[in-house]
Amino acid sequence: MQRLIIERLGHKGDGIASDPVIGQIFVPGVLPGEEVEGVVEGGVMAAPKIVTPSDQRVKAPCRHAKACGGCQLQHAHDDFASTWKTDVVRRALEAQGLEADIRACITSSPQTRRRASFSAKRTKKGALAGFHKKGSDVVVEVPDCQLVAPVIGAALPLVQDLAVLGASRKGELSVLVTQSLTGLDVSVTGGKPVDTALREELGAMARKYGLARVTWDDEALTRLPPIQRFGAADVTPPPGAFLQATPEGEAALLAAVRDALGPVKYVADLFAGCGTFALPLAQDARVHAVEGDKAMTKALDHGWRNAQGLKHVTHEARDLFRNPLLPDELDKFDGVVIDPPRAGAEAQVEQMARCKIPRIAFVSCNPVTFARDAARLVANGYALNWVQVVDQFRWSTHVELAAELEYKG
Structure with missing residues (x-):
């Protein structure tokens, strides 16, 4: 048996302690500052006994928490989880030499995953x-x-x-x-x-x-x-198509995107999916939506054509990893929304960094690749004004965010 003090949580939610011989030891289901006891095998204490609990420890709200692997943080107070996720974003920014106003985390309610x-x-x-x-x-x-x-x-x-x-x-x-619906x-x-x-x-x-x-x-x-409703448009996504995890999370990201863009007239929505952002934004601005999946762009277009009161929305099926929009294509927009997958958008951001787009609303599900891409933009005249942390995946280690980047020259 070995006793350890948990120093911090790793990116997968396991506690990390240090041992002078073994090095890092990973401990599931614990919180920083807790003293734990158990058998360590292969650098893991798989079944820890909590000797001294943290004041941030709570009773798991779900009776399946111990057996199910779907959640990693049900033993943590909501305030701890929000602060931890905000710190994940802050550390990712600091690793790239970036600073920004980080807004308070918005967390989706229980039983809202759709x-x-x-x-x-x-x-x-x-x-x-x-x-x-x-x-x-x-x-x-x-x-x-x-x-x-x-x-x-x-x-x-x-x-x-x-x-x-x-x-x-x-x-x-x-x-x-x-x-x-x-x-x-x-x-x-x-x-x-x-x-x-x-x-x-x-x-x-x-x-x-x-x-x-x-x-x-x-x-x-x-x-x-x-049917999924995006703004004033009803959209029928293709089977298995991407959808934001909760209505609250989607609303928070959309509000942040609107705030980041301001009163723009012509917007490019990159990695647009079925129109999560493009169609609501079309209430006030012309939009060009770019998405690699043709079935998604078809669903987006059908939704726009059957909606009332929206400004013009064009669409393009295009692989933005291999064929990003180039500066001469981007320069006609006064705002860009970009919401790439976890790998980020290195190739597309490289082209954006060569432009003078007044405002960029950057949505990300990976703080590390976001920070990398944001640093490229900041190095080329953009200011990272603020970051909004959004927790759609309650009780998990998953972190999402939206941010405003403004061209300063």
Whole structure:
């Protein structure tokens, strides 16, 4: 047995302690300042006993917290989690020599996640559906999950039925369940191939559960268009398309984007998805939306064409990693929104750094790549005015943000 004092949390949420012989030791489920005791193997204390708890420790609000690997910070007070995520952003900026006003973290409420990817396996008695145990392929049932919206949690019997219907005994289904205005939108991967019998049973299941759409690998069965509303536009995303995790989180990011852009007249929305930002911004400005997925740009365009009162929105299917917009294309905009995936947007930012775009609203799900990209812009005449931290993924280690960059010359 060994006693340790937890110094800090790592980026995956595990506590980190130091040992003069072993070096860093990782301890799950702890908080900085806590004294813990347990067996250390391979640099990990897998089952710590809390000897001296932190005053930031709370009782986990979900009864599945110990078994389920979906959340990493349920044992931490909300104030601690917000401060920790803000510090993650601050440290990422400091590593690039950047300073900015970091606004208070906006955290989504419990039971507001409008999409979840469940795992499901067939069993001798039926099926098992839920999330994976931490660091394991074991599926843990989560009937009282405090993270997802109630309508998503209530879909677990559907997920089990899908596993009975189309999972092999040795395989595992991945079932993405998304809330839409017209019913659940369900996308299944990892199952047996679609044949006539499976197609008919999926249709019956869609009727039984009132699903808007069910997609099995690449084959979609649609009862009703699974509508998402972006501003004044109703959009039907392609199966599995990106969607902000919570309505509150989406609203916070959109508000930050509007604030960052100010009263612009012509905006480029890069990595636009299905129009999360482009369509609401079109209430006041012309927008050119650029997205690598043609199905998403088609959905965005259809939504715009069927909405009322929006300014002109053009779209372009373009791989911004391999074919970024160049300065002569960017110079006609008086504002740019950019919301890249976790890898960031190094190639596109390189071109933006050669321009004099008055305002950039930068949205990111990775503070490290954001700081790298922001530093490139700052080195070329932009000021990083502020950063808004947004916590859509409550009780997780995931951090999102939006920021304003202004060209100063």
